[in-house]
Amino acid sequence: MYHLVVFASGNGSTLQAIIDSIKTQKLEAKIDLVISDNPNSYALKRAEDCHIPTHIIQNKKFEPRDLELSQLLSNYSIDLIVLAGYLKMIGPKLLEKYTIINTHPSLLPKYGGKGMHGMHVHEAVVEAQEKFTGATVHFVNHEYDKGSIISQTQVEVLPSDTAKIVSEKVQAAEKIQLIEVLNQFIHGKI
Numbered sequence: 001m002y003h004l005v006v007f008a009s010g011n012g013s014t015l016q017a018i019i020d021s022i023k024t025q026k027l028e029a030k031i032d033l034v035i036s037d038n039p040n041s042y043a044l045k046r047a048e049d050c051h052i053p054t055h056i057i058q059n060k061k062f063e064p065r066d067l068e069l070s071q072l073l074s075n076y077s078i079d080l081i082v083l084a085g086y087l088k089m090i091g092p093k094l095l096e097k098y099t100i101i102n103t104h105p106s107l108l109p110k111y112g113g114k115g116m117h118g119m120h121v122h123e124a125v126v127e128a129q130e131k132f133t134g135a136t137v138h139f140v141n142h143e144y145d146k147g148s149i150i151s152q153t154q155v156e157v158l159p160s161d162t163a164k165i166v167s168e169k170v171q172a173a174e175k176i177q178l179i180e181v182l183n184q185f186i187h188g189k190i
């Protein structure tokens with residue numbers, strides 16, 4: 001079995017897409033743990049509803065958080081860590097030990113970096129009158145949204161699209177892309 005750990009900070013719809021794909025056997029994997037820095041993250045509720053263990057990060061500072069997570073994860077046998085709307089920086093202890101991927105709601109390197117997440121990205125895309133945006137899956141390194149790109153999916157932005165409409169289009173495409181990428185990892189193609 002292919003063992004995943006998923007990190008999430010917010011609504012958790014990306015986590016839900018992974019859970020649903022496992023349930024419907026589109027992914028041969030198991031989520032061993034869901035981790036959040038946000039006690040109010042709806043991702044935690046989604047995990048608990050499916051009897052997936054959860055962990056709320058205790059340490060707010062970078063180095064103690066990295067230590068906390070590396071100690072916690074040493075109890076698991078992990079194939080891949082997936083950042084699914086997780087907004088904190090990953091520290092060196094995790095980076096050196098695990099393969100970690102992130103899904104980001106833009107065509108990186110556009111609209112990436114600190115502060116560029118969720119609706120902020122889509123608002124900036126609409127503001128700039130982009131004709132296209134999309135989603136990127138990339139390896140995680142020590143800089144926000146700078147790791148090497150694994151996959152990108154493009155979606156069209158119409159002049160009448162609001163940021164909310166753009167976010168819905170991107171999130172739909174993003175989930176399909178992430179599940180495809182996870183399947184590639186599971187089948188040893190990445």
Ligand code: GAR
Nearest residue numbers: 010011012013014085103105117118
């Ligand atoms: C997703 O669109 C994800 O790409 C984005 O947050 C959303 C999470 O939604 N991540 C980032 O912006 C990271 N820079 P969710 O909480 O419903 O899964």
